[in-house]
Amino acid sequence: MIYSALLNNYINDFESIVPAIEAVIFASEEPVSIESLLELFDVRADYANNLGNKAGKVGYKSSRYNRFKVKNRGKEEQLKIKQEAKAKKEIILKAIESIKKEFNEKENHGIYLSINDNGISFKTKSEYFDVVSGSLKVKPLKFTGTQLETLSIIAYKQPVTKNEIDSIRGFDSGSTIKFVLEKNLVRVAGRKEIVGRPLIYKTTDYFLEVFNLKNLNDLPSIKEMEDFVKKGNLEEDKDGGKDEGDKETDEGSLFE
Numbered sequence: 001m002i003y004s005a006l007l008n009n010y011i012n013d014f015e016s017i018v019p020a021i022e023a024v025i026f027a028s029e030e031p032v033s034i035e036s037l038l039e040l041f042d043v044r045a046d047y048a049n050n051l052g053n054k055a056g057k058v059g060y061k062s063s064r065y066n067r068f069k070v071k072n073r074g075k076e077e078q079l080k081i082k083q084e085a086k087a088k089k090e091i092i093l094k095a096i097e098s099i100k101k102e103f104n105e106k107e108n109h110g111i112y113l114s115i116n117d118n119g120i121s122f123k124t125k126s127e128y129f130d131v132v133s134g135s136l137k138v139k140p141l142k143f144t145g146t147q148l149e150t151l152s153i154i155a156y157k158q159p160v161t162k163n164e165i166d167s168i169r170g171f172d173s174g175s176t177i178k179f180v181l182e183k184n185l186v187r188v189a190g191r192k193e194i195v196g197r198p199l200i201y202k203t204t205d206y207f208l209e210v211f212n213l214k215n216l217n218d219l220p221s222i223k224e225m226e227d228f229v230k231k232g233n234l235e236e237d238k239d240g241g242k243d244e245g246d247k248e249t250d251e252g253s254l255f256e
Contacts, residue, residue, distance in 0.1 A: 011041045011088050018095045025099075031119025031209070034092070043088045096120065116214040118205035123212070141183065141210065150176040151185060155207070155219060159189050159200040177201065185210065 010017040024040065025032050100113045103122070114123045124132050143151070150173050153165050165173045180186040181201075189202040203216070213219065 006041070011043075011091060014091060014095065017041070017091065018098050021092070021095050022099050025113070025120055026122055028121070031114075031116075031121040031205075033119045037092050037096075038089060041088065041092060043085050043092070114209070114212060116205075116208045116212075118208050121209070123209075147176050147179055151180050151203075151207075154180070154186055154201050155203050155216070158202040159192075161192055161198040161200055163198060165201075 008016060008020075010020045021037060024037070096113075096115070100115065103109045104112045110125055110128045111122045112125055114121050149169065150165060153168050154160055157164065157168070162173060162177060165177070177186070181188075184204055185207045186201050187204045189200050191197040192200050207213075208215065
């Protein structure tokens with residue numbers, strides 16, 4: 001991602017960089033990565049350019065003394081620029097924490113700051129989803145017990161093949177795998193190097209966004225996921241998407 005020169009030197013003014021980053025996150029159509037913020041505020045560019053301009057403009061000195069002096073000066077410049085880059089990065093991370101504290105800890109906002117491996121973004125707080133969905137005329141993403149069960153197996157067992165999913169569930173999972181693929185919750189991650197070279201499946205970055213997870217280490221326990229699957233408030237399958245032979249999930253059966 002390439003940015004034009006910024007009009008203001010935000011990095012040197014914490015009071016201005018906080019709302020500036022807030023505006024960037026709000027305006028972005030996709031989650032914003034830390035790397036893109038570093039690039040935007042010239043942290044990496046600063047390091048590369050200064051190092052190239054100062055340490056690289058050595059020329060050919062005739063005396064050994066001068067070459068030694070320039071070499072040492074180059075190391076000093078490298079260290080100084082690295083320290084400056086580190087300090088600037090810490091300012092950006094501190095600004096993000098300030099935004100997170102404002103929107104996630106105070107109750108006077110309808111949105112919160114989501115931070116995960118996919119990037120940083122603003123999201124609607126769940127308690128206001130009804131008014132937002134009514135305004136935008138969008139439907140919440142709901143799952144049948146079968147769909148969530150299949151998604152759970154993929155999340156916990158990934159990378160996993162369809163046969164492995166079927167073996168755990170005891171039924172053909174073709175239609176539910178198709179569903180989670182279409183919803184961009186799961187992706188094809190290659191083929192397993194066994195006879196037939198079956199497709200293997202993994203969860204996507206969007207999966208983390210939907211379930212508000214920072215990374216896969218934040219997945220709930222298997223017991224918590226099983227309890228969620230068995231809840232009676234899951235959407236009933238109205239369009240024939242249920243797999244053949246679907247039945248109630250017995251406790252402990254998801255990942256045996």
